[in-house]
Amino acid sequence: MNYFYAYHGPANRNDFEFEKGYGVGRESTWHRVKKGDCVFVIQHPEGQEDYKLCGLYEIVGHYKEPASIYPLRFELNNITPGEGFIRLDETILNAQLPDIYGDKRLGIFKQHFCRQGATFQAPLEHPVVSILSELLEVTEQYAEPAAFREDGIQMVKVRRGQEVFRKKILVNWENKCAITGCTLALEACHIISHATKVNYTLENGIVLTADLHKLFDNGHLSIKNNTVFLSPAAQQEPRYARLHNQPLRKPLQPVHLISGAV
Incomplete structure (x- = not known):
């Protein structure tokens, strides 16, 4: 799966309507983008002052x-949490976005998103995907009911309805379990403490197989200093014993779990 960018610019008078689809003129562009890929749309229609995601x-x-x-x-298909159409602050984005080879008369934001031919030109790099995804972050209203362990920590599964965040976390862990590297029965999760609100961000996201998530919820698996610790009972299970004292895999972008940065 790739992430692309598309521009709804001054040639349009109205806000972007995803129900009408998005059109391109070149066969090469049309075939480059595959079913299942995702696209961030930024608009700046005629008569509107602000750029919006x-x-x-x-x-x-x-x-x-x-x-x-x-x-x-x-x-x-719209997979945006909330209503979208977020006003973009060019000054902040100029500081956040990676530098790019382009017209230096323009700010970095416009070099990325407001140049001729940028729409669906190439998959976005991971830092750009992360920045745009953070702008669409959900609020605590999407949090699931808390059921904390005795140590005051909970691992919350990211529901499929929050597909943008689930996909973001899966991409960061390369669609593999953070512990075993398995690619099957994966769950994207956030680790939170009792004193913290559910924080749906990439930095606190981890991918586990469903059985390891269940072990965590039942107190048989902990993550401390980026190392896996199993309960004495779990250590007696042949299929889990080897995981005790095993370090977590490295994600593409650093995360900051309760136990510290990975």
Whole structure:
């Protein structure tokens, strides 16, 4: 799965409407983007002063609309938490975004997103995906009911309804369990303490297989100083014993679990 960017610019008079899909003119661009890829759409329509991040959309199909100026189109599914259309602060983004080879007369934000041909040109690099994803972060209203262990820590599964965050965490751990490297039955989770609100951010996200998540919830697995510790009972189970004292795998971007940075 790749993340792309698309621009809804001054040639448009109205806000972006994902229900109408998104069109391109080049066959190469149309074929470059695959079903299951995702696209961040930024808009700056005619007559509007601000740039806005409309949301994140999944590519669910390709179709043609011969009468359109851009006849090669993508069918989109909105996977944005909340309403989207977040006003973008260019000054902040200029400081956050990685430098890019482009027109130095423009700020870094505009070099990334407001240049000719940037739409669906190439998959976005991971730092850019992380920055845009953070702008769409959910609030505590999406938190699941707390059920803390005796040590005051809880691991909260990211529900599929929060697909943008689930995908972000899975990408950061390369679609593998943080402990075993397994690619099956994965759950994207956040580790939180009793004194902290659920924080749906990449920095506190981890990927575990469903059985290891269950061991954690039942107090048979802990993560301390980025090392796995099993309860005496779990150490007696042949399929888990080897995991005791095993370090966590390294994610693409550092995370800050309760036990410290990975």
